[in-house]
Amino acid sequence: MKIAIIGSGHIGQTLAKKLKAAGHDVAVSNRRGAASLADFAAETGVRALDMPQVLQGAEAVILATPINAVEDLRDELSKLPAQTLLICTANYYPHRDGVVDEIEAGKTESVWLREQLGRDFVKTWNAIGARQLAFDGKAAGEAGRMAVALAGDNADDLARAARLVDETGFDAAVTGSLADSWRLQPGTPVFNLTLDAAQLRQAFADTAPDDRPLAPQRRDWVLARLAEYVGERASFDQFDADDAGKIAALNQEVFAVIK
Numbered sequence: 001m002k003i004a005i006i007g008s009g010h011i012g013q014t015l016a017k018k019l020k021a022a023g024h025d026v027a028v029s030n031r032r033g034a035a036s037l038a039d040f041a042a043e044t045g046v047r048a049l050d051m052p053q054v055l056q057g058a059e060a061v062i063l064a065t066p067i068n069a070v071e072d073l074r075d076e077l078s079k080l081p082a083q084t085l086l087i088c089t090a091n092y093y094p095h096r097d098g099v100v101d102e103i104e105a106g107k108t109e110s111v112w113l114r115e116q117l118g119r120d121f122v123k124t125w126n127a128i129g130a131r132q133l134a135f136d137g138k139a140a141g142e143a144g145r146m147a148v149a150l151a152g153d154n155a156d157d158l159a160r161a162a163r164l165v166d167e168t169g170f171d172a173a174v175t176g177s178l179a180d181s182w183r184l185q186p187g188t189p190v191f192n193l194t195l196d197a198a199q200l201r202q203a204f205a206d207t208a209p210d211d212r213p214l215a216p217q218r219r220d221w222v223l224a225r226l227a228e229y230v231g232e233r234a235s236f237d238q239f240d241a242d243d244a245g246k247i248a249a250l251n252q253e254v255f256a257v258i259k
Contacts (some may be wrong), residue, residue, distance in 0.1 A: 001164075004029070004058035006051070006073065008037055010130035011089050012064030015168065016046050018137070024168040029054035031069070052076045060085040060164070063121075067109070068097040069207050070116050077117060085160050086121035088113060095223070106212070109185055110151065110178040120178075122152040122161040127184045127191045128170070129247065136194075139171015147171040147197035149190060149204065149259040151181035171197040183207040187215030187222070192251050218254045225250050 001024050005016050007031040020026045028037055037048035055061060057075060063073070067090045079088070092100065092109045103112050110123045125133065127149050134173040137146040148170040152158045162172035175184065183204050184190050188211060190203045229246055 001026070001059045002057055003027070003060045003062065003164075004054045005062045005064055006030070006054065007062075007064030007069075008040065009064065010132065011125060012062070013040065014130065015062060015089075015125065016040075016132045017044050018168040019164065020044055020046050027054045032073075044206075047111075048196060052079075055080060058084060060087065060160070061101050063088045063090060064125075066090055066097050067092055067100075067113055070113060071198060074117060077119070080119075082119075084121065085157050086117070086122050087125075087161055088123050091126050091221070093186070093219075104216075108179055108182045110173040110181045114178060120152065120154050120157065122150055122154075122157050123181050123184065124148060124150040124161055124172075125168075129192050132194070133168070136152075139169070140166060140171075145171050145196065146194055147173040147200040149173050149175045149184050149200055151175055151178055151184060152213060153177050163232070173197040173200045175203075182212055182215070185215055185217030185219075187220075187254070192247065194248075207243060214258055221252050221258055222250045242252070 003019055003024050003026050005012050005028045008028055013030065016026050016028050022176055027049050028040070029049050029051050030036060034050045036050040040046070041048035061077070061080065061084060063086070077086070088110070090113070092103050094100070094104070100112060103109055116119060125148060132146065135145055148165045150161055150165065150172055152161070158174050162174065165172040182188070189207050190200060193203070195203060214239065225248070
């Protein structure tokens with residue numbers, strides 16, 4: 001498959017490496033331009049391209065960018081053929097993305113994003129830590145294989161995205177629609193935990209509506225504690241191995257603090 005990845009942070013680079021290793025034709029782009037990705041391209045064999053060249057002929061496009069980048073991408077993404085698989089890995093962090101009033105008022109992040117993009121997409125790889133994505137994948141059928149959640153409204157898109165998730169080393173657990181994907185957002189029981197497919201689906205199903213207004217509070221509480229711990233690196237996708245235990249502990253502790 002010809003895959004375009006927009007964004008070259010931890011998630012974007014990890015997906016590029018894994019999907020290239022799985023045999024896909026992978027091209028990567030970012031805001032800084034192709035020249036900034038020359039070393040990464042030489043190391044991994046992916047193609048580094050500028051926008052909009054990275055989208056040309058792409059069968060799948062993965063947005064591994066903050067949601068505040070959507071406005072700059074909307075025009076180019078609107079030109080994609082309807083059959084192009086669009087995947088988004090982003091979560092809403094108001095301290096990074098700026099405050100979005102509709103999301104703050106309770107609109108599901110993915111529903112808001114779909115309205116901005118004007119087209120459907122699959123949400124996945126958003127509820128797994130960057131280090132887990134990079135190092136905890138296992139072959140299909142191997143004991144202890146983790147699951148990655150997917151949400152979407154198009155069955156064919158979900159099936160194609162699930163195959164890509166499998167190729168990155170994780171069981172694909174389709175959890176529901178984009179409207180229901182608030183259960184995958186930061187501050188929910190599913191977010192950033194090590195679960196197999198059955199456990200993930202159960203945690204998703206068990207996430208009560210009462211959790212919805214609490215999720216942003218939990219997200220901000222965890223981020224505040226992480227800021228105390230690591231200072232300016234406080235974001236869920238920017239931690240090394242020494243930080244992994246702290247992240248897991250905080251994501252558990254928050255449910256006792258905010259309930």
